[in-house]
Amino acid sequence: MNVDKLFYENLFEGLFSDPCQVEFWDGDINQFGEGDTKFRIILREPIPKSEIIGDSSLAFGEAYMQDKLEIEGSVREVIESLYKNQESFLHKNPSYLKLVKFISNGVRKSKENAQYHYDIGNDFYRLWLDDTLTYSCAYFKSPEDNLLQAQKNKVDHILRKLNLQKEQRLLDIGCGWGELILTAAQKYHVKALGITHSQEQYEHVRSRIEHEHLKDWVDVQLLDYREIKNQVFDRIVSVGMLEHVGKEHLGEYFATVQKLLVDGGISLLHSITGRDEKGTNSWINKYIFPGGYIPMVSELIRQMESHDFYLLDVESLRSHYTRTLEHWAQNFEQALPLIRESKDESFIRMWRLYLQSSAASFNCGNLDLHQFLFSKGPNNHLPWTRDYIYN
Incomplete structure (x- = not known):
C-alpha cells in the first residue's frame, strides 16, 4: 500500500x-x-x-x-x-478538534453510563486506589502525605466545610464506596444517605455499614438523584459525580438539589472543571466516561444563581488532582502483574493512557478541580471566617 x-x-x-x-x-x-x-x-x-x-x-x-x-x-x-x-x-x-455530540442522560442512560465505568470489578479498583477505595481528588496537607492520608484529609476537609451538626440529615449524591457517609456518621453523628448507580459500590457500602454497626445512622440505595421522593436534607454533598450528569441536565441537577435541601441548607459540589466549552473529547467519551461532560466554573455559577442559591465559597484543588493521579498511575503500573490476570493488553494501555493524560491535563491547566459551597437561601449560622475549616 x-x-x-x-x-x-x-x-x-x-x-x-x-x-x-x-x-x-x-x-x-x-x-x-x-x-x-x-x-x-x-x-x-x-x-x-x-x-x-x-x-x-x-x-x-x-x-x-x-x-x-x-x-x-x-x-x-x-x-x-x-x-x-x-x-x-x-x-x-x-x-x-472534533467535539462530542452530547446525548441526553436520562435516568436509564445515566445508570448504564455509570455501570460501564464503575462496575468493572471492585477487585480491579482495589489494586490501585487507597484502602478506602476513594476515587476522586485527594487533599495533600503536606508533601509527605501518602494517598490514604490525603484521601482521609479530603473527606475531613469536605465535612468541615459543611459545618455538620449532630443528627442533621446528609445526602451524598454518587457516594462511591462510602467513605464520606461512614465518616460523617462516625465523627459528626449525622444521619447519612448515600446513593449510587453502581451495583458493586452499593454492595460494598452495605457490607461496611453492617461491619461497622452503623445501620441506625447510614443507609445506601441504588438510586438516581432524580428518583428521591418525599425526603429533605440539611446537607447535600456530591464528589466527582456532576461530571456524569451531562450538559443538558446541569439545570436539572441544581433544581433537584434545590428541592431536596431545607431552607438554609448547605450543599458542597466537588467537580472537575474545564476552561472551554468542549466538555470532553471523543476518546474519553467512547472508552472511559460515556455521557460525561466537564463544565466550566462560570457555567456552574450561572446555574447556582439561576436556581437561587447563595454561593459561599469556591476553592481550586488542581495541583492536588495532579498529585492524586500520579499516585494512581504509579499504583496501576506496580499492580500490572495482578491486573494482567483478568485484563488484556488493550484494556491496560487504555487505562494507562487515561491516567497519564488526565495527570497531564491537570498539570498543564487544561482541567481544574473546584469545590463549591452554596446554600438554599441565606445561611446566617456559618462562621464568618474559614477558621472553622482549618482549626
Missing part, C-alpha cells in the same frame, strides 16, 4: 513543544525539534489520514490502545508536550 509519508512528516513537524524522534513503520527515523530527544514515538503501521483529520483524539487513542503506536519515554510527558505547543495544528485548526 502506497502511503504518503509526507503527510505524517508534516504532521509531526511542530506538533510537540519538545524535541522528539519518530520511527515510522518502514524503519525510517526522523528527528523533530532541536536538542536532546525527550521521547520517541514508534508508528508500527500508518494511521489512516482520514481518521486523524476527522478525529485526532480518537485516532491516536485507539492506535495506542491497539499497539499500533508505541511511546518510549513518559506517556504523560508526550501529552504535556502536545498540550503546551500552542502553535501546533491541533490548536490552530478547529477542524481537527
